[in-house]
Amino acid sequence: MSRSDGAVDAGHPQHASGYDSELQRLDVVFRQACDVQTRDRVLDVGCGTGQSTRAAALAAHDGSALGVDSSAPAVERARGLADAAGLGNIAFERGDAQVHPFPGETFDLAISRFGTMFFHDAGAAFTNLARALRPAGRLVMLVWQAGDRNEWDVAIHRALAEGAQPIAPSRAFSLADPARTTEILEAAGFVDISFTDVEEPVYYGPDVVAAEAWVRSFTSTGELLERLDPDGAEQGLARLRETLSAHLRDDGVWFGSRAWIVSARRGEGVLRSWWTSGTAGAHP
Template sequence: MRNSAKDHGTGPTDYDAELRLHDRILRRAAAVRHDDHVLDIGCGSGHTTRQAARAARAGSAFGVDVSAPAIERARELARAEGVGNVSFERADAQVHPFPPERFDLAISRFGTMFFDDPVAAFANVGRGLRPAGRLVMMVWQPAERNEWEVAIRQALAGAGQAEAAAPSGPDAFSLGDPETAERILSAAGFADIAFTDVHEPVYYGPDVDAALGWVRGFTSTSEALRRLGPDASARAVARLRETLSAHLDGDGVRFDSRAWIITARRP
């Protein structure tokens, strides 16, 4: 439902906390070697980039994101944590002139679904990979398989009403169909394309108030509420609070989610 790869917020919840269970799966799939040079696509505030840098002790990690505030925050955190073999640049991976055959591995945590021309974008990433270089990315499966998307959309719409319209712009589920994703990657020059199911919950906060603040910060949620009048918006927020309350357990507010780990190789 969100129409941005990263919804950076403040408060008790953040994007890294939301995806904490997904991180370990991505790390295991990436299997960063000690001398790898790693590209992190859509790196946000650099959590996954710093993880890669720590694993690549004799190599390096380079994170790119289109958000200038996210890149500045990534640099601050890398300095604060003393991670020296990492660098960040505000850049669009679709067109950025990556050094040819520089990287052994390209990774992404939900940062590759928003390309205007995905074939051209992945071809550009591929040019930055060495021969036999790997691509390991996590993307959402189709919307209907993600409880967080369905539940939030229904809460915003309300009983007996049409579902809230999907926001205009980028589609967070654009790579959810394996046939579509494989066709894109093949056209971009990748081989040995494989899909692994990821079934882990997303975390929205320790309590309902925190979760409501986090979800209201989603671009799609704020757009939907803006389209409603004051009374209808207040009712939608009340429904959203009820939905979040129903998903509160001893670990906080969590929703079921389904994603893919997609792996591929540059021939």
């Protein structure tokens, strides 16, 4: 699922618009890194409401783009937006990339904009994606770096976590460690793995009121507030509003962020290793 903290309902029109607006600066970098070619067959993993899928379909005008997401509302919304855009080379499916029966050796490029960090079994998921790619097919994904390198995460926790019980680390940062992520991808059959540092701000809204509403839609925000008594929650929200005000510019509320562009290629022997692994049992 394509979400900033694993929480935002990407199928809700307001949330979809907010999420795409939040990532507007990062999205430019991501599209350049994807470098979709005119005849590419593109798989967009955790596509949400399909902004990156539609961009891929436009670039691959002699190819195609398939978006996959586990959220039924997101997929339904994505189909409507693609229809409205008149795109004939695009499709969307609801599915879990860990076990979805993608056709083998079909796609030239698999992309994901903040969707791969939420796999419950990353090894199974990336093995399945490698199987879906053609030999030497590319994987390009955008993932968050560690939380302490992301101003938005640090600021929210400082405002709301005072006096609260700690919460489990967000899965949004599950691929933040290059060494661990490299190990996962290599085990899945990927080679030529590289990490490119991306430092671009994220947009939380035109004013403090909109920014607070956006932050309060995050699951992590709700979890932090639930750990506070009513007075503590109100104090935390007051601190949050002060933090948002401090980040208000003429063009809205912005926070610093750090992400990785992770690029890789499918290596040899992927199908053989897949059929001899436990992952094979999850497919028809």
